[in-house]
Amino acid sequence: MGSLRNPVGPLPSSIYWRRRVVAASVVALLLLLLVWMFNLGGGDGETRGQANTGRDDQRAASSITPGPSSTESRDDTRPGGRDEADDGSDGESSGSDGGSGAGPDEGGAGGDGAKNGDDEPGGGPSGGGNGGTAGLPACTSGQVRLSLVAVENTYAPGERPRLRLTVDNSGGSDCRVAVGPGQAVVTITLAGDEDETVWSSDHCAEGGDTAQLRVPARDKADHTIEWDRRGSAPDCPKSSRDAATPGTYLAEVKAPGLGTAQTSFVLAKD
Numbered sequence: 713m714g715s716l717r718n719p720v721g722p723l724p725s726s727i728y729w730r731r732r733v734v735a736a737s738v739v740a741l742l743l744l745l746l747v748w749m750f751n752l753g754g755g756d757g758e759t760r761g762q763a764n765t766g767r768d769d770q771r772a773a774s775s776i777t778p779g780p781s782s783t784e785s786r787d788d789t790r791p792g793g794r795d796e797a798d799d800g801s802d803g804e805s806s807g808s809d810g811g812s813g814a815g816p817d818e819g820g821a822g823g824d825g826a827k828n829g830d831d832e833p834g835g836g837p838s839g840g841g842n843g844g845t846a847g848l849p850a851c852t853s854g855q856v857r858l859s860l861v862a863v864e865n866t867y868a869p870g871e872r873p874r875l876r877l878t879v880d881n882s883g884g885s886d887c888r889v890a891v892g893p894g895q896a897v898v899t900i901t902l903a904g905d906e907d908e909t910v911w912s913s914d915h916c917a918e919g920g921d922t923a924q925l926r927v928p929a930r931d932k933a934d935h936t937i938e939w940d941r942r943g944s945a946p947d948c949p950k951s952s953r954d955a956a957t958p959g960t961y962l963a964e965v966k967a968p969g970l971g972t973a974q975t976s977f978v979l980a981k982d
Contacts, residue, residue: 845924851887853970856880856927860965862977863936869982875937875963875975881927889967891925891935893917896967898937903960903976910956911939916948937965941979958982 856879863874877896879889890896893913900911927933945952958981966972 845888845926848886848888848924848926851879851881851883851889851927851970855883855887856889856970857882858965858967858970858973860963860973860975862963862975864977866978866980868980869958870941872941873939873961873963873977873979875939875965875977877935877937877965877973878932879925879927879935880932881929883929885929887927889925889927889933889970890922891967892922894921895923896935896965898963898965900939900961900963902957903962906962909944910961911942911944913937915944915946915952 859878859880861876861878863876864871867873875898877891877898881887894917896913898913899909901908902910923935925933925935941956942953943956956979958979960976960978962974962976964972964974
């Protein structure tokens with residue numbers, strides 16, 4: 713231990729101490745260099761690990777493609793084997809098919825299902841109602857009032873008389889009136905001979921000749937009857953279909969439970 717504290721040799725002790733300091737400095741420098749190299753090697757490994765991880769992420773991202781590439785075809789087939797264009801076209805065709813048919817309460821004019829007078833052997837009712845009547849209650853005598861007028865006062869030879877039936881609804885709710893030729897019966901007689909029926913709408917009416925007129929609340933609705941100027945009789949025999957003679961005629965409409973209404977018109981001479 714004494715030799716460490718007091719160097720022994722032919723040279724002065726200060727020289728030995730300087731040697732010792734230099735040696736210790738070299739050892740410390742070597743140790744620092746080793747530590748630095750060790751840390752440098754670990755950092756490079758971490759950097760290389762991060763770089764490898766980034767490349768792996770890129771490979772994973774490239775393997776999961778969000779959709780077909782520009783060279784791939786896209787499958788537009790929808791579940792169920794029908795695409796949106798097919799659904800649209802089917803919807804349009806269904807709509808057009810549904811719109812082409814009319815319900816039993818919807819006629820060609822006004823929608824009450826009334827037939828044109830040209831189709832009736834006796835000149836049945838033409839014109840129509842004011843929309844569907846399904847679910848509506850029947851009008852009552854205390855709710856509506858009937859009126860009948862001739863569209864023209866005088867009709868020239870060959871011109872068919874037209875009568876307008878008006879139903880005035882004073883009630884607070886819509887209702888319906890049966891105006892078919894066998895329901896609201898129109899009778900035409902020659903003035904001065906009212907006991908002899910010239911024509912009646914129910915003589916030539918068929919079982920399916922029914923029509924319903926919608927009458928809005930606190931409003932009016934019209935129904936037109938056209939006469940072909942020929943006579944009629946029960947069961948509509950052909951022998952009764954003689955042309956009416958010129959003169960003044962009376963027309964009366966009778967609706968069950970709703971009362972009657974009358975008007976007059978003239979068939980002019982040639």
